[in-house]
Amino acid sequence: MSHPRIDFDPFGEPRPAGSTHAMLDELRERCPAFRSPAGRGFWVLTRHADILAAYQDTASHSSRAIAVSDPDPSYQWIPVMLDPPAHTMWRRLLRPLFTPARASAMQDAVRRRCGELIDALAARGSCDFVTDFARRYPTAVFLEFMGLPVGRLEEFLEWEYAILHAPSAGAGRAEAMGKVAALFQELIAERRRDPRDDVVSAAIAFEPDGRPVTDDELLQLCTLLFLAGLDTVAAQLSYSFWHLARHDADRARISAEPGILPDAVEELLRAYSLVLPARKLTTDATSHGCPMNEGDMVMLPLAMANRDPRVFTDPETVDFDRTPNRHIAFGAGPHRCLGSHLARLELRIALEEWHRRIPHYRIPDGARPTEHASLVLGLDTLPLTWRPE
Numbered sequence: 001m002s003h004p005r006i007d008f009d010p011f012g013e014p015r016p017a018g019s020t021h022a023m024l025d026e027l028r029e030r031c032p033a034f035r036s037p038a039g040r041g042f043w044v045l046t047r048h049a050d051i052l053a054a055y056q057d058t059a060s061h062s063s064r065a066i067a068v069s070d071p072d073p074s075y076q077w078i079p080v081m082l083d084p085p086a087h088t089m090w091r092r093l094l095r096p097l098f099t100p101a102r103a104s105a106m107q108d109a110v111r112r113r114c115g116e117l118i119d120a121l122a123a124r125g126s127c128d129f130v131t132d133f134a135r136r137y138p139t140a141v142f143l144e145f146m147g148l149p150v151g152r153l154e155e156f157l158e159w160e161y162a163i164l165h166a167p168s169a170g171a172g173r174a175e176a177m178g179k180v181a182a183l184f185q186e187l188i189a190e191r192r193r194d195p196r197d198d199v200v201s202a203a204i205a206f207e208p209d210g211r212p213v214t215d216d217e218l219l220q221l222c223t224l225l226f227l228a229g230l231d232t233v234a235a236q237l238s239y240s241f242w243h244l245a246r247h248d249a250d251r252a253r254i255s256a257e258p259g260i261l262p263d264a265v266e267e268l269l270r271a272y273s274l275v276l277p278a279r280k281l282t283t284d285a286t287s288h289g290c291p292m293n294e295g296d297m298v299m300l301p302l303a304m305a306n307r308d309p310r311v312f313t314d315p316e317t318v319d320f321d322r323t324p325n326r327h328i329a330f331g332a333g334p335h336r337c338l339g340s341h342l343a344r345l346e347l348r349i350a351l352e353e354w355h356r357r358i359p360h361y362r363i364p365d366g367a368r369p370t371e372h373a374s375l376v377l378g379l380d381t382l383p384l385t386w387r388p389e
Contacts, residue, residue: 003290004031009038010276010373011069014380017242017369021272021303021377025316028304033288042068042278042297043290048308048328050287051300054279055333058084061279061298063335067375068278068297077224078217080335087334093206094221094338097199103341106145110346113140113150114353122357122388126364129382130238133354135160138233138346145342146225147198148187156230164231164374184222188215199225229339232275233346235378239272240347241354242382243318245363250318254351255359264320265347270327271318273302274377277331302329303377361386 008027010020027034028046036042045051054061062083065071076082079090096102117137121127139157143150162176187200195201203221206213244251254264278299285292292298306327307315330337337343363369367383 004034006031006034006036006044007038008034008036008044010377011038014370014372017239017371017379017382020371020373021307024301024304025307028308031288033290035290036068036299039069040071040297042071042299043287043292044299044301045287046301046304048305048311051302051305052328052332054298054300055328055331055335058087058334060281060283060285062282063087063279065280065297066277068276068299069374071280071295071297075223076220077227078221079338080224080228084334089208091334091338093208094203097202098338098341100341103345106141106342107345107349109144110141111349111353113137113144114346114349115357118354118357125388126383126385129241129384130234130379131381133350134234134237134241134379134382135230137237137350138230141233141342141346142226142229145199145229146187146222147191147196147200160226160230164227164376165372165378165380180223180226181219184219184226185215187222188218225339228337229342231376231378233343235274235376236269236272236343236347237350238379238382239274239377240268240351241384242363242369242379243268243272245361245382245384247318250320251355251359251361253320255355258352260320261348261351262344263322263325264351265344266325266327267318267320267322268347269329270306270312270322270325271316273306273327273329275302275329275331276373276375276377277302302331357389358386 006027032047032050033043033045036044045054063081064083065073066081079087079094082090114137117133121132127133135157136153139160140150140153143152143156159176159180162172191201191204195204200222203218204213244254253260276299278297281292281294281296281298283294306329309315330340361384364383364385369382370380372378372380
């Protein structure tokens, strides 16, 4: 039996904002699974039930490789690229650092950082939301979370852009990764000498398998927090405000009914899910007639699951009153995102504080926001304009 082969490559040139979600929707309705020849080739599961089952089946879907573009990585970010039982052990160590209570304790600091950034923009009457707010805000929160000086914000933004967003990877990306690694190695050494009340100091006290944690393990953990904590929140904010700038009723509701914010955050997470994770098969398998071999990469796009009409009624419509809303925007199974509580807090506060100060805004006539895809979908630009108060 022949299997579907589709020339699907989400990682090409920038495209109009929203077009990747539309493309994924169309592919899901064409076939439940297919083979892409892009790169070294990979499979794609497109339906909610199959994607959820793959996330929950860690025995045959290994997290040792999580990007179809890098099936044999030389790195091993902790804990996201570990399989059980090592993953289980590390999650147990890390869980106390990512509880709802710990996120809530950061609320005042997060709100202060958010307000400062918006206040600096409000009188201008326009901005590029992506570069002026969406990337700066979670980076400032991350620096505080890690116990690093917020005075290094510009430096971190430069590195983040080179690693995640520069048009061509290569030397610039490697150089930036080297600088990030050097900074974290320095931070780890400092905290070993002088522990403080921050994540790195807490992690230094870990005893995986009853032995002292190594500097390399701490570096892999810090690198994951840097890449995951900055890019995902920035991208989710960008899509959320892209939607709100184009839907006056939803925007007006957020301003008029602050109590709707938690539900609005969940629905925007569902409708604009943005991670394109993958798993590496540890055994041969067949899915919907597709013969998958041990060692093959399988992409499990969260947007395809969360916009599947078999699970969500009218899935392309953003509905703040949607109930139930059992999306898997933070993944599913043992690897479900540890940082979800902090991410939700950052998103809710951003929506609340922005609309308190700038309730009316729009995308200027003729502007064409663009998006990119890597492991995470995100907007490159989002011009906004408003009338300064």
